[in-house]
Amino acid sequence: MDLADLLEIKEKELRTRKPIRLRCCLAAGCMSSNGQAVKDSLDKAVQEAGLADEVEVRGVGCMRLCCEGPLVAVDPAGILYQKVAPEDAASIVAALKGGETQVSRGDLNHPFFTKQMSIVLENSGEIDPERIESYIAADGYQALNDALVEMEPKEVIDAILKSGLRGRGGAGYPTGLKWATVAKMQSPKKYVICNADEGDPGAFMDRSVLESDPHRLLEGMAIAAYAVGADQGFIYVRAEYPLAISRLQTAIKQAKQHGLLGSGVLEAAFTFNVEIRIGAGAFVCGEETALMASIEGERGTPRPRPPFPAERGLYASPTLINNVETFANVPSIVRKGAEWFAGIGTEKSKGTKVFALAGKITNTGLIEVPMGTSLRTIVEEMGAGAPDGNQVKAVQTGGPSGGCVPASELDTPVDYESLQQLGSIMGSGGMIVMDQTTNMVDVARFFMDFCMDESCGKCIPCRAGTVQLHALLDRILRRQATARDLGLLEELCDLVKHTSLCGLGQTAPNPVLSTLRFFRNEYLELLQPEIGAPAGPGNAPKPDANPTR
Amino acid sequence: MPVRTLTIDGKPVSAVEGQTVLDAAQDAGITIPTLCHLDGVSDVGACRLCLVEVTGVSRLLPACVTKVTEGMEVRTESERLKRYRRMILELLFAERNHVCAVCVSNGRCELQNLAVAQGMDHVRFAYRFPPYEVDITHRMFGMDHNRCVLCSRCVRVCWFIEGAATKNVAGRGAGARIITDLSQPWGKSETCTSCGKCVQACPTGAKFHKGSTVAEMERDRSRLEFIVTAREKKQWIV
Amino acid sequence: MDRLTFATVWLGGCSGCHMSFLDLDEWLVDLADMVEVVYSPIVDRKEYPENVAVCLIEGAVANEDNLEQVKLIRARTRLLVSFGDCAVTGNVTAMRNPLRTAEPVLQRAYLDTANLRPRIPQARGIVPPLLDQVLPVHEVVPVDSFLPGCPPPADRIRTLLQDVIAGKGSLLSGENIRFG
């Protein structure tokens, strides 16, 4: 397999394409509302209408507006059918030839679609994720070829550096720097790991990429491996994503068969193998050191850093670990150039970000927007606000590690720094909208409950601190807490944030801190007066004046 | 070996490259509180009591796993650190059931000593009172989960000094607990050599010699020290 | 000289802390010169008075009566001292807490092990019902000073009282805060 072969596959794929195409979403969202049956009955209806030569029914990945699924798109007519039932197949096919159908149509001119910008999701909903040819027809694997044939590893790293790409797994560490560190390490063995553990409640961006465009991830990882000098890759994906796992397995098999993985990739002197590792669903296993321990078959608990994975990672070898979305940006950067990528987004946050929009919002689904898009655009325009005429009260980003941005701050642009200033984080892309019926103390308790359950138990501040934070929040909600308890809550947040071993504990207080910052009144309203006035210094452990006189 | 000069609480200290801040402090006679650290086994940085401030680093660093660097300025005694240590101890006391008055380790317990040293005169958090069991199935030793602080010292000595790999941690979060083999009664273990190293390593009254009653549990770390010294320095303590 | 009004209270504890208090021996005589004992198990007075300067409170909050009392005491006392481990941590009194309710304790004490007429005593107003969970005093009301120990040694009690009376503060440190 070389460039010529790639181009030939592409050409053949385009040549054999049928004039009319029905794209059926077969990603998990639509599959859960009977998407597979919709596709099957469309296939049948096309056969029965005798249109098989003219019409192609293609299973594709997520088309974004998951709440209206199952979705079926018609090319080139530019129609999007929503909430399609298997019984609708005949009328949809009839409508291709001037017939009538009652199936409701989505508005492709709605800001939900028009304000999106696709890099990571460029093939999502377009190509068939189970056919490598479909990916190759969309210029797939050309970036890998460009890298292997035309670029030195250092040039690839320079391109990533120049693009300004930052990690999409949460912390936003500059990807090029990380690659450069791993590349610099002298070691006979290096690894590339893709973090597909995606544990934030409400987040499904990575899952969509895996289900909709798995080859993009493989290509990104292969380019990374070439750049840093690794020959073995692992994809760590959670067991709760069976469809993603099976599509990845298919993709890996196809890529190997086509000489795009394995030894002598694209006839270059480059070997890269990828294996899948399945996580058992512990949130903390998304933390990089815990993840590596889990791959090694150890208990999935984090260890102190340094040493960072780049210096000493999997099996004590230098290891590059990036998030799914981070890798998924790479082929586009290599193919279209660092300048192109750096031209998108804000000064410090380049490119796009995928968000899983959920909660009290009319349009739930997947959106990809340029960095710097305001929360208002996302929530009010694209998401069309809260349903049933309710008012948006806050937007939660960053999952259990993030915070709540109040409605008054909706003009905040989404970029790493702006969200951090508001006490939240970009996170991996979960975005949960809350309306005025939401009690913010309850929200804080919900996330604390999650962290408490997911704490690995290794370090004391997180293991025991999240339990006590949860108990204090619970006490406040039961209207049994006093100002003394609120003080303790704040002191404990400070401790857990600054002394926990890993990111889970260090960020666990964020939902509490940010709701305290913007919705303190909701806490104060629940407090009870203290029984009996304290005469002395209360419970402060400092020397006191004599309170008896 | 290259020497590194640093200051700890303003005091100039010289250390060897590769040493941890904790080692350097100990050599210089400066006490940094620790709980999960045990000389001779690898560190896990889990208890967070040894956190120190280092100039130019915004995060607090665990002294037991942080290597010394040239010119490093370390502070071990700020008000903030004292507040954190005290609170970590409060969390531990509230987590399980510590009734010192009836404990085998009363008066000789590292946890109790830490509370005294850090000025913890009471616990502000609500005690959790979890129901835990006592395993006295072993012929010689007992394990009282009510007093375990999950420092994992027993696990590490059992794996890395005795090499029996009998002890382990199971479960996660507040549900984490020390187990024997695949969560069997200690007395049923086929891998335990009854060497007693885990009992010597335990900082609290969680592991004890059967037959010791209140305040009687004495530990003899010299046996551990003997093996570790022999291994690391090839010297035999006589 | 105006003497400080001084009280000691015995809640859910074994009275060991009070025994230790009596171990102050002849210093008790000196103490009597400095404080006026207005309420104590060793003083015959039914109701806890108003405006008490210092109160040592032994024992945890274990029953409904303790609960009412401790709130009243807090309201009428300027310096409230948790006296002994049971008051400070719950200690032995709270060892039934992992059982979650008082029921199994009563069952064991009055039914399972009874030889004659097994029956759980119920006499409202005479026998106060047990709380499901025993609480250290400061979980119910704010406490100003902590005097741990099971029981606190007499000289520890003396150190605290001397400091308080001399106006040198009310917090102990060093070995004086050791539990057990």
Ligand SMILES: Cc1cc2nc3c(=O)[nH]c(=O)nc-3n(C[C@H](O)[C@H](O)[C@H](O)COP(=O)(O)O)c2cc1C
């Ligand atoms: C508790 C915890 C959970 C995490 N979960 C994930 C995850 O599910 N996916 C992910 O990509 N990164 C996760 N991370 C971040 C990873 O540790 C790591 O920073 C990331 O994979 C690096 O990739 P990036 O540089 O491409 O963002 C998690 C971190 C913590 C502390």
Ligand code: SF4
């Ligand atoms: S912060 Fe929490 S999850 Fe991380 S190591 Fe500590 S206990 Fe484990």
Ligand code: SF4
């Ligand atoms: S282990 Fe230590 S702190 Fe716990 S009860 Fe025993 S003596 Fe007290």
Ligand code: SF4
């Ligand atoms: S006695 Fe020895 S072998 Fe047995 S559990 Fe303890 S350390 Fe391991």
Ligand code: SF4
């Ligand atoms: S049993 Fe002892 S040594 Fe083992 S984890 Fe518990 S406290 Fe630590």
Ligand code: FES
């Ligand atoms: S899953 Fe079908 S549109 Fe997202």
Ligand code: FES
């Ligand atoms: S001694 Fe360093 S973290 Fe426990």
